[in-house]
Structure formats: C-alpha cells, structure tokens
Amino acid sequence: MVVGLGPAGPDLLTQGTIEQIDRAAHRYVRTTRHPAASAVPDAVSFDALYEQAASFDDVYQGIVEALVEAAATHGEVLYAVPGSPRVAERSVELLCADHRVDVEVHASLSFLDLAWVRLGVDPLAVGVRIVDGRSFLVEAAGSRGPLLVAQCDARHVLSDIKLAVEKPPSARVTVVQRLGEPDERIFTVAWDDLDRSFEPDHLTSLYIPELAEPVAAAFARFDEQVRVLRAECPWDAEQTHHSLRRHLLEETYEVLEALDELADDPEDGYLHLEEELGDLLYQVFFHSVIAAEHGMFTVADVATGIFDKLERRHPHVFGAVEASTTDDVRANWEAIKRAEKQRSSAMDGLPVGLPALAFAAKVLSKAGSFDAGIDHPVDDETRFGAELLAVVVRARAAGVDAEQALRRTASMVVAAYRAAEGANPDHVARSHEAREMNVATPSDEHGQRGTAV
Secondary structure (H helix, E strand, O other): OEEEOEOOOHHHOOHHHHHHHHHOOOEEEOOOOOOOHHHOOOOEEOHHHHHHOOOHHHHHHHHHHHHHHHHHHHOOOEEEEOEOOOOOOHHHHHHHHOOOOOOOEOOOOOHHHHHHHHHOOOHHHHOOEEEEHHHHHHHOEOOOOOEEEEOOOOHHHHHHHHHHOOOOOOOOEEEEEOOOOOOOEEEEEOHHHOOOOOOOOOOEEEEEOOOOOOEOHHHHHHHHHHHHHHHHOHHHHHOOOOOOHHHHHHHHHHHHHHHHHOOOOHHHHHHHHHHHHHHHHHHHHHHHHHHHHOOOOOHHHHHHHHHHHHHHOOHHHHOOOOOOOHHHHHHHHHHHHHHHHOOOOOOOOOOOOOOHHHHHHHHHHHHOOOOOOOOOOOOHHHHHHHHHHHHHHHHHHOOOOHHHHHHHHHHHHHHHHHHHHHHOHHHHHHHHHHHHHHHHOOOOOOOOOOOOO
C-alpha cells in the first residue's frame, strides 16, 4: 500500500490516506524530513540510506529491496512518501515495476496543487512543462517555457540550470519554497542571482515564465540551418544518402586524426577536435534531414533512439541489474543486443566496412576461443592474411589495438621521412627514386624485393 503525505502538514492529508495509515500494522516512510511524517506513527524511515548510498538511484533501489523483503515477511505493508506517490517519486516508480510484489497506490495532494494556486497559473491554459531540476538540460530540451522546475534542492542544481540556458531570460524567476508550511516563501530573483541569492532546500521549486531561447537552442538552430541549406544550396539539394557516404567516411577519419593529435598539442588539438566533431555532426543531421524527406525519421528520432538504447543496455545504471566489472557490462550489453536484434549468430551485424585490422579484431572478439583452423593457405594472399590475423591475435592478447598500433607506427615513418626531407632533401629524393625502381623490378619468390621503408 503506497500513500502520499501531501505537500505540507497533516492538515492537508486526505481522509483516505489517514484511514490507510490507521489500519496498517507495518508502516514505512521514505523520509522523516517532511511536515506530515509525524502522521505515520511507529514508522520505519529510510533516512539512513541517504547517508550510506553512493547515489539517489542506490537509495531508491535500496528502498524497494527493503519493502519487498518486508512484504514477504508481513504480507502487507504501508509505504508513505512526500506529496503524491505518482509525482516525482522514483522509488514508487521502481516499486510498481517490480513483479515480486503487488502494489496499490492511493491518490493524494501534490505540491503542484498548491503551486498553481500560489502562482495563479492554470497549467493547461498556459502549457506549463514540469521538469526535474537534476535533469533540467534533458527534460527541458527544446522548451522556452513556461517551466515549473522541481527538486531544486542544492546550489549546484541551480548552477546547472543556469549553465543549460545560453541566453539569460529578461523575466525574473519565481522561487517557491515550503508550500503550505508556516515558513512558506514565494519570491522572485534575477536569472544571474539564481544560484547565489537564497538557500535552496528539498522543498524548493522554480517557475520560469519564458526563456529568451529554447533550452539546447544551439541544436535547434543547427537543425534549421541544415534544412535551409538542403532547400536553398544547389550542392546540398543534390545529395543523397549514397553520395554522402564518402563524406561521412572522410569526416570520421578526420576526427580520428584529430584525436591522434591530442597527445602532441592538447590546446590546439582540442580546437581541431571540436571542429572535426562539428563536421561529423553535420553529416548526422544531413542524413536525418534526407530521411525526414522520405517520411522515415528525424534527428529528434535519432536522439531519442540512442537515448532509449543506452538506457536499455545499461540496466546496471538505470535498473536493478548488478555489474561490477567491465566484463559484466560487456556480457550484459551483448546479451541485450542479441535479444533486441533477434540474431541467431554472434557474427550477425558485423560492420564489414571497417578497416581490415579493425574488422579482424571485431571478428576475433565475437569468435572468442573459436579456432578457424587456417593451417594451409592456398595462395600468397591467404597466407599473408593468416599471418596478419595471427598478429591481431597476439595484439589482442597483449591488450593492444592492432589498427591503432599500425597507424601510429606508419605515422612515425611519415614524421621521420619529413624530418629527413628537411635535413637532406636531395638524398631523400634519390632514395625515393631508387626505391621506386626497386619496386618496379621483378619480385623474388616471396613477391617482394626488400622490406626497407
């Protein structure tokens, strides 16, 4: 049995809630830090979990486990939470999703009911969006307001809200604190003073009438720019998914090149990386715009899809699954992926467009201890392929990325060659000509004349 303690003192408890509390033999409250907690006598609180757990998710999962165990022991228990059980109550959400127990939720007043009265706002008439202050950037994305921001219980939460908005609004923000309590406060602050002019607590919310720009406006502007280019630029208008393929590949490799430069010159390297990531992002938006023209998906669908997928494939973060090591995480990921894709073979879905060494490493990671048994290659190409595969096997055993290792070594050759060109260009030119002639001569029995670079 789950009941809500309402937004303030015991005087705002519903009659139904009072009756459920009275008849319950075993009572639990999420926290005693609520004005109406005293209305649940002889209750066990979970306040200690907030001190012991590493995160709020751990707190809520711990509450669920304790309640499931209590229900197994006592048959029926009562769990009381602040406000309404169905408004911003993660522990109730997790409890209702747990198949080990049957959950009955009773309605009660929410802090929202008092907020609309105090603010003089009809949320339906003005289209208020309710978001969690701790995930403001995600939940408020694309919105200009009005916004009611709950769970603003710390200065760092207020600072994160400020940082999420690129252009400060001109209108003042209304702060509501401890609604329904004797020390209730409702006042306005300038945007710049949001995280420094008052002390937030667990009963603090914000009402933002209007923002100068939508949250995450940069992405909205960029999406619009890509659409304009598609409509008005002749080159952009001619492109197809297929024609953009080589550009996507080039931009990807340029990002990899920028990553390689970070170690040598971090400051300029990050500037280069920022630029190249922007070029790659353009490709993502461009393909999404073309897909939207065919009625298939938008860039918002892409973002929603990856958001949902990451949540599904990280049950150890967003759910109740335990995964204490990287190997556990990888095993969970592959199992969930196979179930989602309904693949019958571990080799299904291999990205065959990868560079050969990277493709080989991916194949080996999927194959595990399987031995293909390529013992007697029938030609030079197969023989060299088997030797290269053996190198990749040794590299994986040593924890080395063969693709990256070869790329790095080849880059060292480039650097050495350039240095030699600068020191003695004539000698290098003659050596290059001699090497070209050497390559052009008939090969020896192994198909090579020499191995010098």
